[in-house]
Amino acid sequence: MSSKSVAEQQVTALKKKLEAAIQSRSTLEEDFSVQSSLLIQFIGKLSLVSKGIDLELDNRLAQLRTLFTKSAPIAEIESKIAVITKLLQQHSITNEQNLTRMHEQFNMAGESLQKINGLPDNVRRTLRALLKETKTSKDALVQYIPLLSQLLELYDAALKAKDAPPKGGLLQANNVALAKADSKTATVDESLIERISASLSALNLSKEHTNELLAIKKKLLNDTSNEEVLQHFLEIFDVIVADFKDEQNSAKNFLTNLSDTLTTVQNAVKETLTSQKSSQQANDKINQKLQSQIIEMTGTVKKALSLDQVKSDINEKLQLIAGTLEQKSKFEQQSQQQLANQLKEMAEKVDFLEQQSKIFEEKLAAQQQKSMQDALTKLANRAAFDDYFAKAMVRFHHQAYELALVVIDIDDFKLINDTYGHTAGDKTLQVIANTIQKHVSKNVFVGRYGGEEFVLIYSATSKAELVKELNKINSYVARLPFKFKSNKVSITLSMGATHIQQDDNIHIAFERADKAMYQAKSQGKNQVVYLT
Protein backbone atom coordinates (compact mmCIF):
# COMPACT_ATOMS: atom_id res chain seq x y z
CA MET A 1 0.00 0.00 0.00
CA SER A 2 1.25 3.49 -0.95
CA SER A 3 2.08 5.97 1.78
CA LYS A 4 -0.71 8.22 0.53
CA SER A 5 -3.44 5.64 1.01
CA VAL A 6 -2.11 4.87 4.54
CA ALA A 7 -2.38 8.57 5.40
CA GLU A 8 -5.89 8.74 3.97
CA GLN A 9 -6.94 5.77 6.06
CA GLN A 10 -5.52 7.38 9.20
CA VAL A 11 -7.38 10.63 8.46
CA THR A 12 -10.63 8.74 7.96
CA ALA A 13 -10.12 6.89 11.28
CA LEU A 14 -9.35 10.14 13.07
CA LYS A 15 -12.45 11.77 11.59
CA LYS A 16 -14.54 8.89 12.86
CA LYS A 17 -13.04 9.24 16.32
CA LEU A 18 -13.69 12.95 16.24
CA GLU A 19 -17.31 12.43 15.20
CA ALA A 20 -17.74 9.84 17.98
CA ALA A 21 -16.19 12.25 20.46
CA ILE A 22 -18.50 15.06 19.28
CA GLN A 23 -21.43 12.71 19.55
CA SER A 24 -20.61 11.63 23.08
CA ARG A 25 -19.93 15.24 24.13
CA SER A 26 -23.31 16.30 22.82
CA THR A 27 -24.87 13.32 24.68
CA LEU A 28 -23.01 14.44 27.81
CA GLU A 29 -24.18 18.03 27.28
CA GLU A 30 -27.73 16.83 26.85
CA ASP A 31 -27.45 14.72 30.02
CA PHE A 32 -25.96 17.66 31.88
CA SER A 33 -28.69 19.96 30.63
CA VAL A 34 -31.41 17.45 31.67
CA GLN A 35 -29.76 16.95 35.11
CA SER A 36 -29.21 20.72 35.53
CA SER A 37 -32.81 21.47 34.77
CA LEU A 38 -33.83 18.70 37.24
CA LEU A 39 -31.54 20.24 39.86
CA ILE A 40 -32.85 23.73 39.09
CA GLN A 41 -36.39 22.44 39.55
CA PHE A 42 -35.38 20.71 42.78
CA ILE A 43 -33.70 23.87 44.10
CA GLY A 44 -36.76 25.86 43.03
CA LYS A 45 -38.99 23.55 45.06
CA LEU A 46 -36.59 23.58 47.99
CA SER A 47 -36.71 27.39 47.87
CA LEU A 48 -40.48 27.28 47.95
CA VAL A 49 -40.53 24.94 50.96
CA SER A 50 -37.98 26.91 52.91
CA LYS A 51 -39.24 30.32 51.82
CA GLY A 52 -39.55 32.72 54.72
CA ILE A 53 -37.74 30.45 57.16
CA ASP A 54 -34.40 32.15 56.72
CA LEU A 55 -33.60 35.06 54.41
CA GLU A 56 -30.01 33.96 53.99
CA LEU A 57 -31.05 30.45 52.94
CA ASP A 58 -33.51 31.98 50.44
CA ASN A 59 -30.73 34.10 48.90
CA ARG A 60 -28.20 31.25 48.75
CA LEU A 61 -30.69 28.96 47.02
CA ALA A 62 -31.52 31.70 44.49
CA GLN A 63 -27.79 32.18 43.81
CA LEU A 64 -27.33 28.43 43.32
CA ARG A 65 -30.19 28.39 40.87
CA THR A 66 -28.58 31.18 38.85
CA LEU A 67 -25.22 29.38 38.84
CA PHE A 68 -26.86 26.28 37.38
CA THR A 69 -28.70 28.28 34.72
CA LYS A 70 -25.44 29.98 33.72
CA SER A 71 -23.63 26.61 33.71
CA ALA A 72 -21.07 28.06 36.10
CA PRO A 73 -17.87 26.15 36.92
CA ILE A 74 -18.36 23.19 39.25
CA ALA A 75 -15.95 24.61 41.90
CA GLU A 76 -18.15 27.72 42.29
CA ILE A 77 -21.30 25.58 42.55
CA GLU A 78 -19.60 23.29 45.11
CA SER A 79 -18.71 26.16 47.47
CA LYS A 80 -22.31 27.46 47.36
CA ILE A 81 -23.64 23.97 48.11
CA ALA A 82 -21.28 23.71 51.12
CA VAL A 83 -22.65 26.97 52.59
CA ILE A 84 -26.24 25.86 52.00
CA THR A 85 -25.54 22.46 53.61
CA LYS A 86 -24.23 24.21 56.73
CA LEU A 87 -27.31 26.47 56.90
CA LEU A 88 -29.57 23.44 56.54
CA GLN A 89 -27.71 21.64 59.34
CA GLN A 90 -28.27 24.62 61.65
CA HIS A 91 -31.95 24.60 60.75
CA SER A 92 -32.17 20.94 61.51
CA ILE A 93 -30.77 21.56 65.05
CA THR A 94 -33.14 24.49 65.66
CA ASN A 95 -35.98 22.36 64.40
CA GLU A 96 -35.14 19.61 66.90
CA GLN A 97 -35.10 22.16 69.73
CA ASN A 98 -38.41 23.65 68.64
CA LEU A 99 -39.90 20.21 68.47
CA THR A 100 -38.84 19.40 72.05
CA ARG A 101 -40.14 22.78 73.29
CA MET A 102 -43.42 22.36 71.50
CA HIS A 103 -43.79 18.87 73.00
CA GLU A 104 -43.21 20.17 76.53
CA GLN A 105 -45.46 23.21 76.10
CA PHE A 106 -48.22 21.09 74.66
CA ASN A 107 -48.12 18.63 77.54
CA MET A 108 -47.89 21.42 80.14
CA ALA A 109 -50.90 23.20 78.69
CA GLY A 110 -52.83 19.92 78.65
CA GLU A 111 -51.87 19.04 82.22
CA SER A 112 -52.83 22.53 83.44
CA LEU A 113 -56.24 22.05 81.89
CA GLN A 114 -56.51 18.64 83.56
CA LYS A 115 -55.94 20.21 86.98
CA ILE A 116 -58.94 22.50 86.70
CA ASN A 117 -61.83 21.45 88.94
CA GLY A 118 -65.20 20.62 87.52
CA LEU A 119 -64.03 19.88 83.96
CA PRO A 120 -66.93 18.21 82.10
CA ASP A 121 -66.42 14.44 81.84
CA ASN A 122 -66.29 14.32 78.03
CA VAL A 123 -63.66 17.10 77.96
CA ARG A 124 -61.62 15.30 80.61
CA ARG A 125 -61.80 12.03 78.69
CA THR A 126 -60.81 13.56 75.34
CA LEU A 127 -58.01 15.47 77.04
CA ARG A 128 -56.67 12.29 78.65
CA ALA A 129 -56.67 10.53 75.24
CA LEU A 130 -55.00 13.51 73.60
CA LEU A 131 -52.27 13.65 76.24
CA LYS A 132 -51.75 9.90 75.91
CA GLU A 133 -51.27 10.34 72.19
CA THR A 134 -48.68 13.07 72.68
CA LYS A 135 -46.83 11.23 75.45
CA THR A 136 -44.00 10.57 73.00
CA SER A 137 -42.57 13.39 70.91
CA LYS A 138 -43.66 13.76 67.26
CA ASP A 139 -41.24 13.73 64.31
CA ALA A 140 -42.18 17.12 62.91
CA LEU A 141 -43.60 20.39 64.15
CA VAL A 142 -46.30 20.22 61.56
CA GLN A 143 -47.72 17.11 63.26
CA TYR A 144 -48.56 19.25 66.29
CA ILE A 145 -50.88 21.52 64.33
CA PRO A 146 -53.98 19.24 64.46
CA LEU A 147 -53.19 18.33 68.08
CA LEU A 148 -52.95 21.99 69.00
CA SER A 149 -56.22 22.69 67.34
CA GLN A 150 -57.81 19.85 69.41
CA LEU A 151 -56.31 21.26 72.63
CA LEU A 152 -57.67 24.71 71.78
CA GLU A 153 -61.09 23.19 71.28
CA LEU A 154 -60.87 21.56 74.71
CA TYR A 155 -59.87 24.86 76.30
CA ASP A 156 -62.80 26.47 74.57
CA ALA A 157 -65.14 23.76 75.89
CA ALA A 158 -63.72 24.21 79.40
CA LEU A 159 -64.32 27.97 79.25
CA LYS A 160 -67.86 27.48 78.01
CA ALA A 161 -68.53 25.01 80.83
CA LYS A 162 -67.20 27.59 83.28
CA ASP A 163 -69.59 30.23 81.99
CA ALA A 164 -72.51 27.86 82.06
CA PRO A 165 -74.75 28.28 85.10
CA PRO A 166 -74.85 27.10 87.89
CA LYS A 167 -72.17 25.76 90.39
CA GLY A 168 -69.09 27.91 89.96
CA GLY A 169 -66.67 25.02 90.73
CA LEU A 170 -64.71 25.30 87.49
CA LEU A 171 -61.97 27.94 87.44
CA GLN A 172 -63.44 29.22 90.69
CA ALA A 173 -60.11 30.47 91.98
CA ASN A 174 -59.72 32.57 88.83
CA ASN A 175 -63.20 33.94 89.26
CA VAL A 176 -62.33 35.27 92.69
CA ALA A 177 -59.24 37.03 91.42
CA LEU A 178 -60.75 38.39 88.25
CA ALA A 179 -64.20 39.57 89.12
CA LYS A 180 -63.65 42.20 91.77
CA ALA A 181 -66.86 43.84 90.73
CA ASP A 182 -68.62 40.53 91.20
CA SER A 183 -66.92 39.80 94.50
CA LYS A 184 -69.93 40.81 96.52
CA THR A 185 -72.01 38.14 94.90
CA ALA A 186 -69.43 35.44 93.99
CA THR A 187 -69.51 32.17 95.92
CA VAL A 188 -67.14 32.07 98.85
CA ASP A 189 -64.40 29.46 98.41
CA GLU A 190 -64.95 27.54 101.63
CA SER A 191 -62.05 25.14 101.17
CA LEU A 192 -59.71 28.13 100.95
CA ILE A 193 -61.09 29.54 104.20
CA GLU A 194 -60.70 26.14 105.85
CA ARG A 195 -57.12 25.90 104.70
CA ILE A 196 -56.32 29.40 105.97
CA SER A 197 -58.06 28.67 109.29
CA ALA A 198 -56.06 25.47 109.71
CA SER A 199 -52.81 27.32 108.99
CA LEU A 200 -53.76 30.06 111.45
CA SER A 201 -54.17 27.47 114.20
CA ALA A 202 -50.52 26.59 113.77
CA LEU A 203 -49.35 30.17 114.34
CA ASN A 204 -47.66 31.04 117.64
CA LEU A 205 -48.46 34.66 118.34
CA SER A 206 -48.64 36.64 121.57
CA LYS A 207 -51.75 36.15 123.73
CA GLU A 208 -53.15 39.50 122.69
CA HIS A 209 -52.64 38.85 118.98
CA THR A 210 -53.88 35.26 119.26
CA ASN A 211 -57.15 36.63 120.67
CA GLU A 212 -57.40 39.16 117.86
CA LEU A 213 -56.75 36.39 115.36
CA LEU A 214 -59.41 34.17 116.89
CA ALA A 215 -61.93 37.00 116.62
CA ILE A 216 -61.12 37.52 112.93
CA LYS A 217 -61.19 33.76 112.32
CA LYS A 218 -64.70 33.63 113.78
CA LYS A 219 -65.83 36.41 111.44
CA LEU A 220 -64.10 34.71 108.51
CA LEU A 221 -66.07 31.52 109.03
CA ASN A 222 -69.33 33.48 108.83
CA ASP A 223 -68.36 35.49 105.75
CA THR A 224 -70.85 35.35 102.96
CA SER A 225 -69.06 37.30 100.26
CA ASN A 226 -65.57 37.22 98.81
CA GLU A 227 -65.21 40.92 99.61
CA GLU A 228 -65.62 40.16 103.31
CA VAL A 229 -63.21 37.23 103.04
CA LEU A 230 -60.59 39.46 101.40
CA GLN A 231 -61.09 42.14 104.05
CA HIS A 232 -60.58 39.55 106.80
CA PHE A 233 -57.52 38.09 105.12
CA LEU A 234 -56.06 41.62 105.12
CA GLU A 235 -56.86 42.00 108.81
CA ILE A 236 -55.13 38.67 109.51
CA PHE A 237 -52.00 39.85 107.70
CA ASP A 238 -52.06 43.07 109.75
CA VAL A 239 -52.20 41.11 113.02
CA ILE A 240 -49.34 38.82 111.95
CA VAL A 241 -47.22 41.81 110.90
CA ALA A 242 -48.00 43.60 114.21
CA ASP A 243 -46.94 40.51 116.16
CA PHE A 244 -43.65 40.27 114.27
CA LYS A 245 -43.02 43.94 114.95
CA ASP A 246 -43.71 43.52 118.70
CA GLU A 247 -41.37 40.57 118.86
CA GLN A 248 -38.73 42.56 117.03
CA ASN A 249 -39.19 45.55 119.37
CA SER A 250 -38.92 43.44 122.50
CA ALA A 251 -35.64 41.97 121.27
CA LYS A 252 -34.51 45.46 120.27
CA ASN A 253 -35.38 46.84 123.76
CA PHE A 254 -33.42 44.13 125.45
CA LEU A 255 -30.39 44.79 123.28
CA THR A 256 -30.65 48.56 123.88
CA ASN A 257 -30.80 47.99 127.67
CA LEU A 258 -27.90 45.61 127.48
CA SER A 259 -25.85 48.09 125.54
CA ASP A 260 -26.77 50.98 127.97
CA THR A 261 -25.85 48.93 131.01
CA LEU A 262 -22.58 47.86 129.52
CA THR A 263 -21.74 51.50 128.70
CA THR A 264 -22.55 52.54 132.30
CA VAL A 265 -20.39 49.77 133.78
CA GLN A 266 -17.59 50.66 131.43
CA ASN A 267 -17.81 54.33 132.49
CA ALA A 268 -17.93 53.37 136.17
CA VAL A 269 -14.77 51.29 135.81
CA LYS A 270 -13.09 54.17 134.00
CA GLU A 271 -14.13 56.63 136.76
CA THR A 272 -12.89 54.28 139.49
CA LEU A 273 -9.56 54.02 137.77
CA THR A 274 -9.31 57.82 137.39
CA SER A 275 -10.35 58.48 140.99
CA GLN A 276 -7.99 55.78 142.19
CA LYS A 277 -5.24 57.52 140.27
CA SER A 278 -6.13 60.96 141.69
CA SER A 279 -6.48 59.60 145.25
CA GLN A 280 -3.11 57.92 144.82
CA GLN A 281 -1.71 61.34 143.86
CA ALA A 282 -3.39 63.03 146.86
CA ASN A 283 -2.11 60.27 149.15
CA ASP A 284 1.39 60.70 147.78
CA LYS A 285 1.14 64.42 148.46
CA ILE A 286 0.08 63.82 152.09
CA ASN A 287 2.86 61.27 152.55
CA GLN A 288 5.38 63.75 151.17
CA LYS A 289 4.03 66.41 153.55
CA LEU A 290 4.37 64.00 156.48
CA GLN A 291 7.87 63.06 155.44
CA SER A 292 8.95 66.70 155.12
CA GLN A 293 7.36 67.46 158.51
CA ILE A 294 9.32 64.62 160.11
CA ILE A 295 12.54 65.71 158.36
CA GLU A 296 11.92 69.27 159.47
CA MET A 297 11.31 68.05 163.04
CA THR A 298 14.56 66.05 163.02
CA GLY A 299 16.41 69.15 161.74
CA THR A 300 14.83 71.33 164.43
CA VAL A 301 15.82 68.83 167.12
CA LYS A 302 19.40 68.84 165.85
CA LYS A 303 19.58 72.61 165.71
CA ALA A 304 17.84 73.18 169.11
CA LEU A 305 19.92 74.66 171.85
CA SER A 306 17.83 73.89 174.94
CA LEU A 307 15.63 71.01 176.03
CA ASP A 308 12.67 73.37 176.46
CA GLN A 309 13.07 74.60 172.95
CA VAL A 310 13.29 70.97 171.75
CA LYS A 311 10.14 70.15 173.71
CA SER A 312 8.17 73.08 172.39
CA ASP A 313 9.42 72.49 168.80
CA ILE A 314 8.61 68.76 168.98
CA ASN A 315 5.23 69.56 170.42
CA GLU A 316 4.49 72.02 167.64
CA LYS A 317 5.72 69.63 164.93
CA LEU A 318 3.90 66.65 166.48
CA GLN A 319 0.68 68.63 166.35
CA LEU A 320 1.33 69.41 162.74
CA ILE A 321 2.02 65.72 162.03
CA ALA A 322 -1.09 64.65 163.97
CA GLY A 323 -3.11 67.12 161.88
CA THR A 324 -1.67 65.76 158.68
CA LEU A 325 -2.26 62.17 159.82
CA GLU A 326 -5.85 63.02 160.65
CA GLN A 327 -6.19 64.60 157.21
CA LYS A 328 -4.65 61.46 155.69
CA SER A 329 -6.99 59.11 157.55
CA LYS A 330 -10.02 61.25 156.62
CA PHE A 331 -8.92 61.29 153.02
CA GLU A 332 -8.38 57.53 153.01
CA GLN A 333 -11.80 56.98 154.55
CA GLN A 334 -13.33 59.27 151.97
CA SER A 335 -11.72 57.55 149.03
CA GLN A 336 -12.56 54.12 150.42
CA GLN A 337 -16.16 55.20 150.77
CA GLN A 338 -16.11 56.56 147.25
CA LEU A 339 -14.66 53.30 145.98
CA ALA A 340 -17.23 51.27 147.92
CA ASN A 341 -20.02 53.43 146.46
CA GLN A 342 -18.70 52.97 143.00
CA LEU A 343 -18.36 49.23 143.47
CA LYS A 344 -21.87 49.06 144.86
CA GLU A 345 -23.20 50.99 141.91
CA MET A 346 -21.36 48.71 139.56
CA ALA A 347 -22.66 45.59 141.32
CA GLU A 348 -26.21 46.95 141.05
CA LYS A 349 -25.77 47.54 137.34
CA VAL A 350 -24.39 44.05 136.85
CA ASP A 351 -27.28 42.61 138.88
CA PHE A 352 -29.74 44.48 136.69
CA LEU A 353 -28.00 43.20 133.62
CA GLU A 354 -28.10 39.65 134.94
CA GLN A 355 -31.81 39.95 135.63
CA GLN A 356 -32.42 41.25 132.14
CA SER A 357 -30.39 38.44 130.59
CA LYS A 358 -32.36 35.92 132.60
CA ILE A 359 -35.67 37.39 131.47
CA PHE A 360 -34.48 37.33 127.90
CA GLU A 361 -33.16 33.79 128.22
CA GLU A 362 -36.51 32.67 129.62
CA LYS A 363 -38.28 34.44 126.81
CA LEU A 364 -36.03 32.79 124.26
CA ALA A 365 -36.59 29.37 125.85
CA ALA A 366 -40.36 29.95 125.86
CA GLN A 367 -40.20 31.08 122.25
CA GLN A 368 -38.20 28.01 121.31
CA GLN A 369 -40.65 25.78 123.12
CA LYS A 370 -43.51 27.55 121.37
CA SER A 371 -41.90 27.00 117.99
CA MET A 372 -41.89 23.25 118.73
CA GLN A 373 -45.47 23.23 120.04
CA ASP A 374 -48.73 23.11 118.17
CA ALA A 375 -50.68 26.20 119.19
CA LEU A 376 -54.12 24.59 119.05
CA THR A 377 -53.58 21.25 120.80
CA LYS A 378 -50.45 22.17 122.76
CA LEU A 379 -48.90 18.89 121.58
CA ALA A 380 -45.45 18.73 119.98
CA ASN A 381 -45.73 19.99 116.43
CA ARG A 382 -44.43 18.63 113.12
CA ALA A 383 -40.99 20.25 113.54
CA ALA A 384 -40.63 18.68 116.99
CA PHE A 385 -41.71 15.30 115.60
CA ASP A 386 -39.18 15.49 112.73
CA ASP A 387 -36.45 16.31 115.21
CA TYR A 388 -37.43 13.62 117.74
CA PHE A 389 -37.92 10.90 115.14
CA ALA A 390 -34.63 11.70 113.37
CA LYS A 391 -32.75 11.41 116.69
CA ALA A 392 -34.59 8.18 117.59
CA MET A 393 -33.63 6.72 114.19
CA VAL A 394 -29.97 7.62 114.74
CA ARG A 395 -30.06 5.86 118.13
CA PHE A 396 -31.83 2.88 116.53
CA HIS A 397 -29.19 2.51 113.83
CA HIS A 398 -26.48 2.78 116.46
CA GLN A 399 -28.05 0.04 118.58
CA ALA A 400 -31.40 -1.49 117.57
CA TYR A 401 -34.29 -1.29 120.02
CA GLU A 402 -38.09 -1.61 119.86
CA LEU A 403 -38.78 1.68 118.12
CA ALA A 404 -42.33 2.01 116.81
CA LEU A 405 -44.14 4.69 114.86
CA VAL A 406 -47.90 5.27 114.82
CA VAL A 407 -49.85 7.52 112.46
CA ILE A 408 -53.36 8.44 113.62
CA ASP A 409 -56.05 10.12 111.52
CA ILE A 410 -59.47 11.22 112.77
CA ASP A 411 -62.25 9.54 110.82
CA ASP A 412 -64.62 11.71 108.76
CA PHE A 413 -63.33 14.87 110.33
CA LYS A 414 -64.38 16.96 107.36
CA LEU A 415 -67.96 16.04 108.19
CA ILE A 416 -67.57 17.55 111.70
CA ASN A 417 -66.27 20.79 110.18
CA ASP A 418 -68.90 20.86 107.48
CA THR A 419 -71.80 20.01 109.77
CA TYR A 420 -70.94 21.80 113.01
CA GLY A 421 -68.43 24.42 111.89
CA HIS A 422 -64.71 24.93 112.13
CA THR A 423 -64.76 26.00 115.79
CA ALA A 424 -66.36 22.69 116.71
CA GLY A 425 -63.65 21.02 114.62
CA ASP A 426 -60.92 22.88 116.54
CA LYS A 427 -62.46 21.90 119.87
CA THR A 428 -62.64 18.26 118.74
CA LEU A 429 -58.95 18.33 117.83
CA GLN A 430 -58.10 19.67 121.29
CA VAL A 431 -60.18 17.06 123.13
CA ILE A 432 -58.81 14.18 121.08
CA ALA A 433 -55.23 15.45 121.56
CA ASN A 434 -55.78 15.56 125.34
CA THR A 435 -57.31 12.09 125.40
CA ILE A 436 -54.44 10.55 123.45
CA GLN A 437 -51.88 12.33 125.64
CA LYS A 438 -53.68 11.18 128.78
CA HIS A 439 -53.88 7.52 127.84
CA VAL A 440 -50.53 6.78 126.24
CA SER A 441 -47.85 5.13 128.38
CA LYS A 442 -45.11 7.17 129.96
CA ASN A 443 -42.27 8.30 127.69
CA VAL A 444 -44.30 8.03 124.50
CA PHE A 445 -43.82 10.96 122.13
CA VAL A 446 -47.16 12.45 121.08
CA GLY A 447 -47.33 15.06 118.33
CA ARG A 448 -49.76 16.69 115.92
CA TYR A 449 -48.42 15.93 112.47
CA GLY A 450 -50.73 18.45 110.83
CA GLY A 451 -54.46 18.86 110.12
CA GLU A 452 -56.31 16.00 111.76
CA GLU A 453 -53.28 13.69 111.90
CA PHE A 454 -51.33 12.72 115.03
CA VAL A 455 -48.12 10.74 115.45
CA LEU A 456 -46.81 8.61 118.31
CA ILE A 457 -43.30 7.29 118.84
CA TYR A 458 -42.85 4.32 121.18
CA SER A 459 -39.37 3.42 122.38
CA ALA A 460 -39.61 0.10 124.19
CA THR A 461 -42.90 -1.58 123.37
CA SER A 462 -43.51 -4.92 121.66
CA LYS A 463 -46.03 -5.35 118.85
CA ALA A 464 -48.60 -6.98 121.14
CA GLU A 465 -48.33 -4.27 123.81
CA LEU A 466 -48.44 -1.53 121.19
CA VAL A 467 -51.55 -2.81 119.41
CA LYS A 468 -53.26 -3.36 122.77
CA GLU A 469 -52.55 0.18 123.91
CA LEU A 470 -53.65 1.70 120.60
CA ASN A 471 -56.93 -0.21 120.68
CA LYS A 472 -57.44 1.04 124.22
CA ILE A 473 -56.89 4.66 123.14
CA ASN A 474 -59.22 4.15 120.20
CA SER A 475 -62.02 2.96 122.43
CA TYR A 476 -61.45 5.86 124.88
CA VAL A 477 -61.82 8.31 122.00
CA ALA A 478 -64.85 6.50 120.60
CA ARG A 479 -66.53 6.79 124.00
CA LEU A 480 -65.91 10.54 124.33
CA PRO A 481 -69.27 12.26 124.81
CA PHE A 482 -69.09 14.86 122.02
CA LYS A 483 -72.18 16.98 121.71
CA PHE A 484 -72.60 19.53 118.91
CA LYS A 485 -75.76 21.58 118.45
CA SER A 486 -77.42 19.17 120.94
CA ASN A 487 -76.45 16.16 118.76
CA LYS A 488 -74.46 13.40 120.37
CA VAL A 489 -71.56 12.57 118.10
CA SER A 490 -69.11 9.69 118.27
CA ILE A 491 -65.69 10.22 116.81
CA THR A 492 -63.30 7.42 115.89
CA LEU A 493 -59.71 7.08 114.84
CA SER A 494 -57.83 5.09 112.20
CA MET A 495 -54.37 4.10 113.30
CA GLY A 496 -51.41 2.69 111.40
CA ALA A 497 -48.49 1.26 113.37
CA THR A 498 -45.14 -0.28 112.56
CA HIS A 499 -41.86 -1.15 114.21
CA ILE A 500 -38.72 0.27 112.64
CA GLN A 501 -36.65 -2.30 110.73
CA GLN A 502 -32.89 -2.42 110.34
CA ASP A 503 -32.86 -1.19 106.71
CA ASP A 504 -35.52 1.50 107.21
CA ASN A 505 -34.87 5.16 106.83
CA ILE A 506 -37.14 7.94 108.12
CA HIS A 507 -39.22 8.07 104.93
CA ILE A 508 -39.63 4.34 104.45
CA ALA A 509 -40.68 3.92 108.10
CA PHE A 510 -43.15 6.80 107.92
CA GLU A 511 -44.60 5.58 104.65
CA ARG A 512 -45.20 2.12 106.14
CA ALA A 513 -47.03 3.57 109.16
CA ASP A 514 -49.00 5.88 106.85
CA LYS A 515 -49.85 2.95 104.57
CA ALA A 516 -51.08 0.99 107.60
CA MET A 517 -53.28 3.96 108.58
CA TYR A 518 -54.78 4.12 105.05
CA GLN A 519 -55.36 0.38 105.21
CA ALA A 520 -57.29 0.97 108.46
CA LYS A 521 -59.38 3.60 106.60
CA SER A 522 -60.07 1.34 103.65
CA GLN A 523 -61.00 -1.58 105.93
CA GLY A 524 -63.81 0.50 107.44
CA LYS A 525 -62.04 3.02 109.76
CA ASN A 526 -62.15 2.97 113.60
CA GLN A 527 -59.36 0.38 113.87
CA VAL A 528 -55.67 -0.28 114.27
CA VAL A 529 -53.59 -1.83 111.48
CA TYR A 530 -50.07 -3.02 112.17
CA LEU A 531 -47.65 -3.56 109.26
CA THR A 532 -44.26 -5.22 109.48
Ligand SMILES: Nc1nc2c(ncn2[C@@H]2O[C@H](COP(=O)(O)OP(=O)(O)OP(=O)(O)O)[C@@H](O)[C@H]2O)c(=O)[nH]1
Ligand atom coordinates in the same frame (compact mmCIF):
# COMPACT_ATOMS: atom_id res chain seq x y z
N1 LIG B 1 -61.33 22.68 112.46
C1 LIG B 1 -60.18 22.35 111.89
N2 LIG B 1 -60.20 21.58 110.77
C2 LIG B 1 -59.03 21.22 110.22
C3 LIG B 1 -57.79 21.64 110.75
N3 LIG B 1 -56.82 21.11 109.98
C4 LIG B 1 -57.42 20.39 109.00
N4 LIG B 1 -58.76 20.44 109.14
C5 LIG B 1 -59.81 19.84 108.32
O1 LIG B 1 -59.74 18.43 108.38
C6 LIG B 1 -60.48 17.91 107.29
C7 LIG B 1 -59.81 16.68 106.75
O2 LIG B 1 -60.66 16.10 105.86
P1 LIG B 1 -60.26 14.93 104.90
O3 LIG B 1 -58.77 14.88 104.72
O4 LIG B 1 -61.07 15.06 103.67
O5 LIG B 1 -60.58 13.60 105.66
P2 LIG B 1 -61.81 13.10 106.53
O6 LIG B 1 -63.06 13.88 106.37
O7 LIG B 1 -61.26 12.99 107.91
O8 LIG B 1 -62.06 11.69 105.90
P3 LIG B 1 -61.25 10.37 106.15
O9 LIG B 1 -59.82 10.74 106.39
O10 LIG B 1 -61.42 9.58 104.90
O11 LIG B 1 -61.86 9.69 107.34
C8 LIG B 1 -60.61 19.05 106.28
O12 LIG B 1 -61.94 19.49 106.27
C9 LIG B 1 -59.69 20.12 106.84
O13 LIG B 1 -60.16 21.43 106.56
C10 LIG B 1 -57.81 22.48 111.91
O14 LIG B 1 -56.77 22.90 112.43
N5 LIG B 1 -59.03 22.80 112.44
